Amino acid sequence: MLSLLPTLASFLGNRYQVSVQDLFLPVIVDLLTAALVVAVFYRSWRKDALAAGLAAGLLVLVLVSNYDGRLSTISPIFDAVSPFVGVGWVYSLVFMVLLGALAAAIGRLASRLVRLRGWSSREIVRAATIAVSVTFAIQVATVVQEFAVEWPQFFYKAPALTTTAAATPASPKPDIYYIVLDRYASQDVLASQFGFNNDEFIQFLKDNHYYVNPSAHNNYPYTTMSIASTMSADYNTSIVQQFENSTKQTVIPFNETIRQAPVAQTLQKLGYSYNLVGNWYETSNESPVADHTYQQTGIFTLLGHTFTLDNFPKIILSQSIFSRFIQASPSIGQFQALRYTNLGDVDMAHYQLQTLKDLAAAPPGGRFIFAHILVPHDPYNFNADGSISTTTNSDNIGAPVKQKYLGQVQYINGQMKTILSNIQSASRGQAVVVLQSDEGPYPAQLNDEDFDANDLDGLLQAGDMRQWSDANLQMKFGNLAAYHIPAADWTRDTDAADSVNIFRLILNSYFGAGMSYLPDCYYAYPNGRDKPLSFTSITTRLTGAAEDSRCGANGGLKP
Numbered sequence: 001m002l003s004l005l006p007t008l009a010s011f012l013g014n015r016y017q018v019s020v021q022d023l024f025l026p027v028i029v030d031l032l033t034a035a036l037v038v039a040v041f042y043r044s045w046r047k048d049a050l051a052a053g054l055a056a057g058l059l060v061l062v063l064v065s066n067y068d069g070r071l072s073t074i075s076p077i078f079d080a081v082s083p084f085v086g087v088g089w090v091y092s093l094v095f096m097v098l099l100g101a102l103a104a105a106i107g108r109l110a111s112r113l114v115r116l117r118g119w120s121s122r123e124i125v126r127a128a129t130i131a132v133s134v135t136f137a138i139q140v141a142t143v144v145q146e147f148a149v150e151w152p153q154f155f156y157k158a159p160a161l162t163t164t165a166a167a168t169p170a171s172p173k174p175d176i177y178y179i180v181l182d183r184y185a186s187q188d189v190l191a192s193q194f195g196f197n198n199d200e201f202i203q204f205l206k207d208n209h210y211y212v213n214p215s216a217h218n219n220y221p222y223t224t225m226s227i228a229s230t231m232s233a234d235y236n237t238s239i240v241q242q243f244e245n246s247t248k249q250t251v252i253p254f255n256e257t258i259r260q261a262p263v264a265q266t267l268q269k270l271g272y273s274y275n276l277v278g279n280w281y282e283t284s285n286e287s288p289v290a291d292h293t294y295q296q297t298g299i300f301t302l303l304g305h306t307f308t309l310d311n312f313p314k315i316i317l318s319q320s321i322f323s324r325f326i327q328a329s330p331s332i333g334q335f336q337a338l339r340y341t342n343l344g345d346v347d348m349a350h351y352q353l354q355t356l357k358d359l360a361a362a363p364p365g366g367r368f369i370f371a372h373i374l375v376p377h378d379p380y381n382f383n384a385d386g387s388i389s390t391t392t393n394s395d396n397i398g399a400p401v402k403q404k405y406l407g408q409v410q411y412i413n414g415q416m417k418t419i420l421s422n423i424q425s426a427s428r429g430q431a432v433v434v435l436q437s438d439e440g441p442y443p444a445q446l447n448d449e450d451f452d453a454n455d456l457d458g459l460l461q462a463g464d465m466r467q468w469s470d471a472n473l474q475m476k477f478g479n480l481a482a483y484h485i486p487a488a489d490w491t492r493d494t495d496a497a498d499s500v501n502i503f504r505l506i507l508n509s510y511f512g513a514g515m516s517y518l519p520d521c522y523y524a525y526p527n528g529r530d531k532p533l534s535f536t537s538i539t540t541r542l543t544g545a546a547e548d549s550r551c552g553a554n555g556g557l558k559p
Contacts, residue, residue: 001136003034003060007316008139015146016250016532017282018312019154025300025309026316033063033321040100048111050121053128055100055107062099068323071095088324096321149248153533156253158228159238161262163513169270170510173366174486176267176432177423179356180227180284180370181412182377184437186478187214193447193475196406201413205482208424210435211490213497216481217542218439220535220555221465221524224254224283226438226499227372232262233503235521237556239533244554249533255282263503265289267368270511277355277371279348282310284372294355297348300326301339318342346381346388349373353415360422364431372438376408378445384410394445402446420484432510433484434502440479443472465524466536477522477542485509519548523555 007026011018037056045052062070075091114121190196205212219235220226229236239253264274268289278284278295285295286308298309300317309317317323317340326340343351352373359369375382379392384407391398398404416435423431465473483497487509490497496505496517507513522542523535535555539547552558 002057002132003030003037003064005132005136005139006030006061006065008143010316011312012139012142012146014312015150015248016529017252019250019252019310020147020151021154022310022312025313029316029320029322030064034060036321037063041104044104048108048121049125050114051104051107051111053107053125054110055103057128057132058106059100059103062103063096063321066319067321068092068319071324089328092321092324146248149246150250150252153243153246153250153252156239156242156256158232158257158260158262161233161266163266163507163515167266167270167507167511167513172430173271174430174432174510175364175367175369175423175427176272176434176506178230178368178370178434179416179419179436180372181416181435181437181480182223182372182374183439183441184376184409184412184480185440185475186216186480187212189440189475189478190406190409193471194402194406196409198409198413201417202482204417205420205435208420208484209429209486210433210482210484211488211494211497212483213481213494216479216498217477217520217522218437218479219498219500219520219522221439221476223281223438224251224258225532227283228254228257230436230438230499230503231258231264231370233500233507233515234262235500235518235556237552240535240552240554240556243533244535246533249531251532253533258283259287259289261287261289261370264368264370266507272366272368275359275367275369277352277359277369277373279352279372279374280311280314281372281374284370285310294352296341296343296351299339299341301336303337314342345374345379349375349381353419356419357422360419360426362426364427373412375412376405376441378405378441380404380408382411383407386411386414394442405441405446424484430486431484432486432506433482434506435480435482435484436499436502437479437481440474440476443468443475447472447475463528464526465528466526466538466541468524470541473524473538473542518557519550520545521548521551521557 004027007030011023037060041052041056044055071092074095111121114124185194187198187202190198202212202214218226219229225236236254236257239257243249243253261274268274273291274287274289275292276284276287276290276294278286278293280297285298286293295308298314300307300309317326326338329339330337352371356371378394380394381389381392383389389404389407391404394401420433423433479499481497481499483502485506488505493505496502498520501517504513504515504517508515520539520543521537522539524538525532525534526536527534537547537551537553539551550557
């Protein structure tokens with residue numbers, strides 16, 4: 001029970017983005033850790049329950065609470081003392097033995113002091129057992145209470161995309177790329193709030209026949225609900241109607257909408273294959289409907305079966321006593337028993353960009369490719385020339401934070417030029433490309449000179465976005481929006497050049513779907529991420545124009 005307490009507490013602290021399935025692996029990891037500790041101290045328990053119980057309890061708490069982080073901190077000491085020990089799992093084993101010896105010594109000392117005082121060790125063990133049991137019961141009851149309310153959110157299924165006409169396959173089928181550059185600000189915001197002229201990149205896009213909306217806005221404030229809206233070619237009305245009044249809310253319905261990808265499923269019915277170029281974030285780390293997934297982070301293979309881990313179980317596993325053993329990829333003869341692939345942010349960005357280049361070089365036709373790239377999203381790993389930065393945090397250490405952000409913008413601009421040129425060349429200009437960002441950067445990080453990460457956490461969790469300044473709202477909602485759609489008529493179709501309508505335009509232009517275009521509605525959080533399924537309209541505030549009568553006040557369209 002003690003081994004599970006840190007994981008349950010962590011789950012409750014992150015419940016808005018953790019599903020019930022995400023608890024399975026952490027629970028198994030904690031119980032295996034506890035079982036190993038019990039095996040070590042079992043014989044001692046029979047001789048001296050207090051000494052063994054205290055030692056086991058201390059060791060369990062250390063091993064299940066960021067064990068590998070502590071090991072990483074002292075690894076240089078191992079290097080200095082024993083340079084011949086060069087294998088990560090050996091460090092882990094030695095560190096565990098040392099911790100076990102220290103815990104045993106503390107347990108024996110405590111037991112001896114208790115006997116000298118004349119206290120009853122049996123009563124102390126009984127009291128400790130009751131305390132742990134009661135704490136565990138309270139935690140479990142709280143988790144069960146959360147699950148009882150949130151359960152329908154974990155298994156939400158997005159409605160299928162409906163068309164007013166029978167969509168028919170195109171001939172030939174042009175490749176369709178949906179490339180998301182996370183937190184890439186709009187042209188207007190880059191100019192007004194960063195003093196950065198992005199005209200060179202914008203002109204490159206226009207020279208290659210892209211329609212660019214310089215004043216575009218994302219319809220929702222953050223990644224998961226923004227991409228969910230685009231990937232369903234609709235507002236998140238269904239999610240809002242079902243869950244906006246729930247006392248416990250999670251972002252799981254948005255993640256599930258993206259994973260089920262109504263747009264992708266519609267294109268598959270029209271003869272397309274779905275190719276996902278994902279990352280570690282749950283919006284795009286996996287999809288059960290994808291035909292091909294290109295992803296190299298949080299990939300766990302056990303006895304030949306491969307699983308993609310969400311962020312919560314991935315963190316628990318990476319901090320556990322098993323982390324370095326798994327990284328050693330143990331095998332049984334030619335059969336690999338365990339393997340864990342988890343690229344860092346820099347390597348993952350390089351992998352995604354190279355994958356896009358490889359896909360662009362492949363024979364075109366009949367592919368839907370969704371790539372979610374976490375650049376210029378922080379951490380600010382890249383300088384403008386592509387070199388790796390040593391000051392990556394969202395602060396002014398090393399360089400002003402806005403300069404760090406712009407460095408990543410310039411880096412990804414150069415990468416996109418190459419990729420988009422390759423797509424253009426391979427498809428002879430016929431590929432459809434949706435180049436968008438899902439949101440703008442956090443104003444609290446980039447506009448506040450006295451930025452404090454703790455303040456940001458508070459702002460996100462419970463802050464009312466209606467209290468933000470106009471400049472901050474523009475930064476958060478202003479997004480990159482550039483479209484290469486050869487069949488579109490941009491003298492007529494500019495009303496569809498936004499996040500929620502762009503796939504309606506593509507389906508209409510190439511497949512005769514006959515879908516009507518939706519009004520421009522923009523929604524913010526009135527309660528922060530404490531209630532991620534509750535929204536309020538800021539359409540007039542953001543655009544200065546009267547709100548369309550079809551826009552609901554709560555994050556969806558009116559019935």
